Amino acid sequence: MKVNIAACITEPGSSERNKTGGWRVFKPVVHQERCIDCGSCWIFCPEACISRKEGRYEVDLDFCKGCGICANECPTEAIEMVLEEK
Amino acid sequence: MPHRDVMHGSRAVAEAVRLCDVKVVAAYPITPQTHIVEDIAEMVANGELDAEYIMVESEHSAMSACIGASATGARSFTATASQGLALMHEVLWIASGLRLPIVMVNANRALSAPINIWNDQSDSIAERDSGWIQIYVETAQEALDSVIQAYRIAEDAEVLLPAMVCMDGFVLTHTVEPVEVPDREQVREYLPELRMPHTLDPENPITMGSLGDPNYYMECRKQQELAMERALEVARRADEEFRRVFGRGYGVVEEYNMEDAEVVLVTMGSVAGTIKDTIDMLGDESVGLLRLRLFRPFPKEAVRRALANAKVVNVIEKDVSIGMGEGALMTELKSVLYGSDIKVLGTVAGLGGRDITTGHIRQAVERAQRALRGERVDEVAWAGLKEEAV
Numbered sequence: 110m111k112v113n114i115a116a117c118i119t120e121p122g123s124s125e126r127n128k129t130g131g132w133r134v135f136k137p138v139v140h141q142e143r144c145i146d147c148g149s150c151w152i153f154c155p156e157a158c159i160s161r162k163e164g165r166y167e168v169d170l171d172f173c174k175g176c177g178i179c180a181n182e183c184p185t186e187a188i189e190m191v192l193e194e195k
Numbered sequence: 196m197p198h199r200d201v202m203h204g205s206r207a208v209a210e211a212v213r214l215c216d217v218k219v220v221a222a223y224p225i226t227p228q229t230h231i232v233e234d235i236a237e238m239v240a241n242g243e244l245d246a247e248y249i250m251v252e253s254e255h256s257a258m259s260a261c262i263g264a265s266a267t268g269a270r271s272f273t274a275t276a277s278q279g280l281a282l283m284h285e286v287l288w289i290a291s292g293l294r295l296p297i298v299m300v301n302a303n304r305a306l307s308a309p310i311n312i313w314n315d316q317s318d319s320i321a322e323r324d325s326g327w328i329q330i331y332v333e334t335a336q337e338a339l340d341s342v343i344q345a346y347r348i349a350e351d352a353e354v355l356l357p358a359m360v361c362m363d364g365f366v367l368t369h370t371v372e373p374v375e376v377p378d379r380e381q382v383r384e385y386l387p388e389l390r391m392p393h394t395l396d397p398e399n400p401i402t403m404g405s406l407g408d409p410n411y412y413m414e415c416r417k418q419q420e421l422a423m424e425r426a427l428e429v430a431r432r433a434d435e436e437f438r439r440v441f442g443r444g445y446g447v448v449e450e451y452n453m454e455d456a457e458v459v460l461v462t463m464g465s466v467a468g469t470i471k472d473t474i475d476m477l478g479d480e481s482v483g484l485l486r487l488r489l490f491r492p493f494p495k496e497a498v499r500r501a502l503a504n505a506k507v508v509n510v511i512e513k514d515v516s517i518g519m520g521e522g523a524l525m526t527e528l529k530s531v532l533y534g535s536d537i538k539v540l541g542t543v544a545g546l547g548g549r550d551i552t553t554g555h556i557r558q559a560v561e562r563a564q565r566a567l568r569g570e571r572v573d574e575v576a577w578a579g580l581k582e583e584a585v
Contacts, residue, residue, distance in 0.1 A: 112414040114355065115294040117393045118402035127410070 129156075133175030135190040137168050143187035150179035150188060197378045197441075204335035204367035205230035207374045208274070208300050208360075211342035213244045214382040215298075218269040221249040221260035225279040226312045227364035228302040232274055254279035258286040258299075265295035266403055268394035270346065273297070276364055277304035277318045284322065290357045291326025291419060293403055296349035296389070297357040298342060299327075302364040303464070303513070305547040313548020314364040315513035316464060320490075320523050326419050328358035328426055329491040331463035335372040337445060338362045340437065341488075343382060347433045350389050353425045361490075363465040363513075365548070377441055385440050427492040447494045449486040450501050456483025457506040458563040461528060463487045466511060466544070466551050473556040482560055487524070495531050507538045507563040511556070511578075513545040521575045538566055544578035555579055 113119060139150075150166055151159045158169040159179060168179075180188040202210075208231045212220070220239070222232035238244040247264070251257045254275050261271040275283060280301055290297050301319045305311040319329060330345060332338045338360060345358040362368060395403060407415055431447055438444030449467070452474050453459065458481060460470050467486040474482055485501050485508075487494065502508065512522035519526060525541035532539060542559045545551045555578035566572045 112411050112418070114393050114418065115292060115403060116405055116407045116411055116415050118405050119393075121400075127408075 128171045130171045130173055133170075133173060133193060135175045135177060136170060136193045137173065137175070137177070137179055137188045138191050139166055139168065140187045140189065141165055143185045145185055145187075147184060149182045149184065153178050153182045197375055197381070199373060199375050201371050201373050202335070203230060203369060203371055204338050204362060205302070205369070206234050207335040207339040207372075208342055208362070209234035209238060210374075210376050211339040212272050213238050214377060214379055215270065215272075215343055215346050215386060216383070217244070217246050217272045219247045219249065219261065219264035219271045221251050221257045221264070221271070221273050223251050223254050223257045223275070223279065225254070225276050227304060227314075227368045228274045228276040228279070228300070230368060231300060231302070235272075254282040255286055258283040258290060258297075261297045261299075262286065262290050262293065262295055265290070265297050266293065266395045268389060268391050268396075270350075270389050271295075271297045272299070274300040274302065276302040277306055277312075280318045280322060281306060284325070287322055287325040287327060287357075289404070292415065294355040294393070294419070294422070295357055296346070296355055296391070298345045298349060298360065299357070300338070300342065300360045300362060302368045303361050304364040311547040312364075314366050315546045315548065316361065316363070317514040317546070319359060319361045320514045322359070323491055323523065326356065326423070327491065328354075328356055328423070328430075328489075329361060330358065330488055331361045331490055332367070332488070333449075333465050333467045333486065335367055335370070336374050336443075338367060339374060339376070340441070340443065340445070343377070343386060344430070344433050344437055347386050347437075348426055348430045350391075351426075351429045351433075352390075352392070354422050354429050355391065356419070356422055356426060361464065366465045381440055385437065423492045427489070427494060430489055430492075445488055446497075447489040448497045448501055449484075449488060451484040451486070452480065453483035453485065453501060455480045456504070457481045458560060458567060459483045459485050459502060459505040459508050460511055460556070460559060460563075461485045461487065461508055461524070462511045463490060463524065464513070466513070469551055469553060470511070470556050473553045473560070476553065477557070477560065490524075493527060493531070498528070498531055502532065502537060505537055507540065507567045508532075509540040509542055509559045509563040511542045511544050511551070511559055515543045515546065525575070540566060540572065541575040542578050543575060549579050551578060
C-alpha cells in the first residue's frame, strides 16, 4: 500500500489497519472458570480491544499491547499475563 | 504592462509577492530582511495585495502560520534571515515533510556569536538538509523573477515542496538596481492558481501531521527525495517557460566565459558579479565562472557537464563547515566530481560581511593556475583574513 503524500490520513477509521499487537511482550490469557462477568477488563482496556461474546471475554491480539491493566483490575485474578514467545 | 524602475532588492521581492497574488503573509522583522515584509504590509494596507497579513511573535510562529495557511491551500509567503531562519529550523522540516509549497526569501546574513548583521550564506546553507528547494540569486531582478519561479516549481504537482530564495543581505536587499516589474496578467498566466492534492477542507476532512511510525517514516522521506529529484527538471522547465513569457532566464546553473576555461571559479549568489568583472579585467579565455543557482536539488549533471573540460576548480563561498575546514559547496562539489581528474580548491570568503574584492578573486585564480602548473598550493584559503589577528 502506497503511503499518502505527507502521510495524510484521508479516511476515518484507517488506524484499524495499523496493527499494533507486535509491540507486546506479555499477553493476557483469560481463565474463563474464574470470570464473574463483571466487565472490569472491558471497561478499563485503554485500547478497547477486549470484547464480550456470549458471556466470555476475548482479547483482540492484533491490537493488545500487553499493558496488563485488565489483569490488574480483574477482581478474581481471572486474567494472567504470560510471556509471549514469537 | 511590464515597467522598469529603480528599486531596492527588497522592494523587488515585495513586487514579486504582489504579482503572485499571495494569500497569506506571516512575518517577523529581522535585519536585513525587514524591508521586504514592510513593503508587503504597505501593499496590503493600500489594497494593492489582497492577502491576510499576520503579525507574529517570532520566526518560529511565522513559519508555523505559513504551514497552517498553506495546509488550507492558500499561497503563503514569509521572509527571514540568520537567527530568524535558525529559529525556524524545526518547523522548516514540518513544512517540507507536510509537502507544503511555501515560498520564503532568506536575506542571507551571518549567524551570531559574535553578533553580526552583515552578509554571508552560513544561515541557509545550514538548512540544506531540511527538504527545502534552495535558489541563490545574483541580482535584484533575479530575486524578483526567482520568487515567481519558486512558486511555479514548489506548487508543481510533481514537486510539492517548499522553496527558499536566498539573496545576499545588504548586497542585494539594500542596494538599488534597475528592475523590470512584469505584467500582472502575464504572471497569472505563468503561475496558475494553487491546486494541492492534500488540503484541510471541512467538506473532505483529512488528518495532516499524523504519526509516521517506523512502518511509514522511511517511505515518506524517500517520497521527498524523489520529489526533490523531479524538482530539478521542473525548475529547468519553469526557467525555460519564464524566458519564453518574460524574455529572460537564468538556467539552473550559469556559465560565464566557460568555452575554453581550464580554471573555473564556482560560486553562488551576488559575488558572481564581482567574479564576472574580474574575469573581464583578466581577459583570459582560460578562466571561467560556474554559478550554481540551484543548491537544492543539487544540479549534479549540469555541474559535471559544465566542468567537463575544466582542470582546476576553485570554489568561492561565504560559509565554512567548522571542523571540516572548508565550505559545504566545496565538499559537495568534490562529491559530485568524485572519480574525475579535476582538482578542487576552496576559498572561504566574505564571512560576516567582509568585502570580497577583485583582488581576492585574482588571488583565487592565481592559486588555481599554480595548481594547474603542478605547484603545491593550499587546498583551502581564507580570502582577506588578517592572519596576525587570529
